Amino acid sequence: MQLKAGSDLVRRQNRAVVIAALRRGATMSRTDLCAATSLSPSTVSAITSDLLNEGALAEQREFEPAGSRRGRPQIAIGLAPARAHVVSVELTHNQLSVGVSDYTGKAIHELDQRFSTAACSGEDLLVRCTQLIRVALSNARVEQPSSIVMAVQGRTDAEGRDLLWSPIAAGRNVHLADYLQSEFGCPVTVANDCSMIAVALRWLEPERYGRDCLAVLLSHGIGMGLYLNGRLFAGRSSSAAEFGHMLYKHNGALCRCGARGCIEAYAGDYAIWRAAHGLPDDALPPVELSGLDMRTLARRARLSDGPERRAYKEAAEAIGTGLASLFALTDPVPIAFVGSGTAAFDICEPYIRACISGSNSGGFDAHFEHQLFEFELPLIRQGATVTALLAVDEKVASGPDHLSSRDVSILEVA
Amino acid sequence: MQLKAGSDLVRRQNRAVVIAALRRGATMSRTDLCAATSLSPSTVSAITSDLLNEGALAEQREFEPAGSRRGRPQIAIGLAPARAHVVSVELTHNQLSVGVSDYTGKAIHELDQRFSTAACSGEDLLVRCTQLIRVALSNARVEQPSSIVMAVQGRTDAEGRDLLWSPIAAGRNVHLADYLQSEFGCPVTVANDCSMIAVALRWLEPERYGRDCLAVLLSHGIGMGLYLNGRLFAGRSSSAAEFGHMLYKHNGALCRCGARGCIEAYAGDYAIWRAAHGLPDDALPPVELSGLDMRTLARRARLSDGPERRAYKEAAEAIGTGLASLFALTDPVPIAFVGSGTAAFDICEPYIRACISGSNSGGFDAHFEHQLFEFELPLIRQGATVTALLAVDEKVASGPDHLSSRDVSILEVA
DNA sequence: ACTCTTTATTTCGAGCGCCGAAAAAAATAG
DNA sequence: CTATTTTTTTCGGCGCTCGAAATAAAGAGT
Numbered sequence: 001m002q003l004k005a006g007s008d009l010v011r012r013q014n015r016a017v018v019i020a021a022l023r024r025g026a027t028m029s030r031t032d033l034c035a036a037t038s039l040s041p042s043t044v045s046a047i048t049s050d051l052l053n054e055g056a057l058a059e060q061r062e063f064e065p066a067g068s069r070r071g072r073p074q075i076a077i078g079l080a081p082a083r084a085h086v087v088s089v090e091l092t093h094n095q096l097s098v099g100v101s102d103y104t105g106k107a108i109h110e111l112d113q114r115f116s117t118a119a120c121s122g123e124d125l126l127v128r129c130t131q132l133i134r135v136a137l138s139n140a141r142v143e144q145p146s147s148i149v150m151a152v153q154g155r156t157d158a159e160g161r162d163l164l165w166s167p168i169a170a171g172r173n174v175h176l177a178d179y180l181q182s183e184f185g186c187p188v189t190v191a192n193d194c195s196m197i198a199v200a201l202r203w204l205e206p207e208r209y210g211r212d213c214l215a216v217l218l219s220h221g222i223g224m225g226l227y228l229n230g231r232l233f234a235g236r237s238s239s240a241a242e243f244g245h246m247l248y249k250h251n252g253a254l255c256r257c258g259a260r261g262c263i264e265a266y267a268g269d270y271a272i273w274r275a276a277h278g279l280p281d282d283a284l285p286p287v288e289l290s291g292l293d294m295r296t297l298a299r300r301a302r303l304s305d306g307p308e309r310r311a312y313k314e315a316a317e318a319i320g321t322g323l324a325s326l327f328a329l330t331d332p333v334p335i336a337f338v339g340s341g342t343a344a345f346d347i348c349e350p351y352i353r354a355c356i357s358g359s360n361s362g363g364f365d366a367h368f369e370h371q372l373f374e375f376e377l378p379l380i381r382q383g384a385t386v387t388a389l390l391a392v393d394e395k396v397a398s399g400p401d402h403l404s405s406r407d408v409s410i411l412e413v414a
Numbered sequence: 415m416q417l418k419a420g421s422d423l424v425r426r427q428n429r430a431v432v433i434a435a436l437r438r439g440a441t442m443s444r445t446d447l448c449a450a451t452s453l454s455p456s457t458v459s460a461i462t463s464d465l466l467n468e469g470a471l472a473e474q475r476e477f478e479p480a481g482s483r484r485g486r487p488q489i490a491i492g493l494a495p496a497r498a499h500v501v502s503v504e505l506t507h508n509q510l511s512v513g514v515s516d517y518t519g520k521a522i523h524e525l526d527q528r529f530s531t532a533a534c535s536g537e538d539l540l541v542r543c544t545q546l547i548r549v550a551l552s553n554a555r556v557e558q559p560s561s562i563v564m565a566v567q568g569r570t571d572a573e574g575r576d577l578l579w580s581p582i583a584a585g586r587n588v589h590l591a592d593y594l595q596s597e598f599g600c601p602v603t604v605a606n607d608c609s610m611i612a613v614a615l616r617w618l619e620p621e622r623y624g625r626d627c628l629a630v631l632l633s634h635g636i637g638m639g640l641y642l643n644g645r646l647f648a649g650r651s652s653s654a655a656e657f658g659h660m661l662y663k664h665n666g667a668l669c670r671c672g673a674r675g676c677i678e679a680y681a682g683d684y685a686i687w688r689a690a691h692g693l694p695d696d697a698l699p700p701v702e703l704s705g706l707d708m709r710t711l712a713r714r715a716r717l718s719d720g721p722e723r724r725a726y727k728e729a730a731e732a733i734g735t736g737l738a739s740l741f742a743l744t745d746p747v748p749i750a751f752v753g754s755g756t757a758a759f760d761i762c763e764p765y766i767r768a769c770i771s772g773s774n775s776g777g778f779d780a781h782f783e784h785q786l787f788e789f790e791l792p793l794i795r796q797g798a799t800v801t802a803l804l805a806v807d808e809k810v811a812s813g814p815d816h817l818s819s820r821d822v823s824i825l826e827v828a
Numbered sequence: 829a830c831t832c833t834t835t836a837t838t839t840c841g842a843g844c845g846c847c848g849a850a851a852a853a854a855a856t857a858g
Numbered sequence: 859c860t861a862t863t864t865t866t867t868t869c870g871g872c873g874c875t876c877g878a879a880a881t882a883a884a885g886a887g888t
Contacts, residue, residue, distance in 0.1 A: 005427035013419035071835025072883040235745035246739035247773045325660035331649035485864025486854040
């Protein structure tokens, strides 16, 4: 059942609209805001004055940008950098990264730590995260973060509280969000790394990826983030969207996840390496593969039609079959392939396209457009930061806790 | 960008909440409505009195249901049957059906017509629909329908305007909605039949299917309707969710859709029949198969481990592989298997479960609960009717076109 | 230097929809 | 016939948006 509405909802919504407009476009005058939000000047005036009082917005009188026209000059308004600080945490293979940004989204500080994630228990993970975040905050001279988003390779619960399973760490059912939340006293969300890539792409290229965005991570494992009709696709009880674990072949090759026949068991780096070296498809996959190993494999695959080429072909057909199946469900969607695996994409592409165009994806236009991004980390960080900022925006929009704006100005005077 | 809000939105929303409450529970008093909507008594009073004036609601003083307690008796309020009439149209294999219901959802009239759909051009379809709807409306003594929903086997565009492709009719890109809309002067939506099954199940069993609902139609072809996190899953540019056309085997058996390796090319009735009779997997599938044919096949499959059993096993593994892949994306969801194919579900079930539990679906709880429904038509009709009614509700909630409630009462007096 | 024009922003009063409290309505209990 | 109980309506107030008018702050013209 839908929820009832009241004037409170209207206020929140319109404040949110104003904040959203400013989050996109650096600074705007009140007049610009009227145009962007289609709110009346009076309303924009009221809302901005409230938000200015609350410290969420700041006027920028300094930069009068020349354009000297007649009439009263516009006053540029922007988000107030100091209103909040957000933290993004990225847990990837053998690396933990932390980024601190101000409320405008400007990166203030970034910090990495490399260690063997495979040996990491849940407990270890909590401690390492806490420590690294603390250092980063202190380096950035931030007392109190307002929101933390942690992007992990692996499956989280649907509410973004727990890390259920990760291919890169031993811990299971790690209550990351609750722990960090009590450590840092601010809302924490745990998200899938590929979802964050999709968020970033949507944010960076709304024209192309605004409505629909499929991010496929090709690396040691295979991950996916999907926006469909403008909303993040997630499972019923977990972050799901586990493209890499769609079933490619019943009783097929052994996957890192323990199941058999997953796409990843053919298309992950370890699977390609395994197949290229003629190892049995239930061999325990090598834990560590250098970028050099894979580049060598790719070079051989390009040179001659040997076992390497066949391994890449099988990988491509696993991916192509998965995409074809996915597109039977969603219709073709613009794709961003991300990660080190994109370096061998030239080998895979024709096979992938053959799978998709031979299938019924979309029924009529069985083609897809794609882009390649070699490095996933910047995208993940961008996505996590944006997600954290939007969470703060929501809180700011709902106003200073249950005090009317009038009360606030009274408090400020006192 | 989100849209701005105003008092108009609040009014619409709260009227919608009231209407939604009444659509569920036959009749309620104003006090009940307060509890159900969490609106204040004053607001409920105002809204119901407006809706009564507009003829959307009706008081039912007749049935004072005994429960003689002290105090002023409650006045039962319900949707006014005469406020609107909706039409549901179902196009299935060799049959066109029309149902007419009043605003409370009560079926007033139903009408079927059987003919060879395969021979049907787009033009034919438009004419037949129009004629059958006209007859049904006149039989039901309904002057003007308020909403028509047509459920078709096949793929529609994302907006529910056109029938893009259907396995049961020759026409392509048939502008069903626009045509019927101009014929009957009311909003028309074209929807996928399996989506309507999912709508119906959600409506009938909200406890089980309210949030997530997977309807799988097993019959000549394979269809699917999916609700995920309370919203209908649909493709980017079409109704999509074409479970039957997920890719099971690259370059595999020939499917009705023209592609190769679709799940349907193994699990549709025609595919099972083809395999059981040892025909090549690119044989043109028989167009007509009687229920008797399939029952015979199933009986033989149960009796001995011959070609029939193998055909059902292959079918089940195609479905199981598809479900495993789907559940990698969505986590396991309660399933309703619908249609004549459910008669052989006892043969398939173990193989389907083997596929799913061998895979990584959901990561941790690789099981699913399911229900069987032999007859799809009643569910499709129910879903289409509900969809049509909800469309009317939305219009009713937004109020008499741009007149305030005061204006309306003035008009009524005049 | 002063006034006029232009453009941006704020202020003011009205309207709409919700809510709480009080009043009114309509029954039963005594 | 009055008191009690429960439902429903009425009334006044509040919060939010909006349109119109007022104010603010510039450049342009004389």
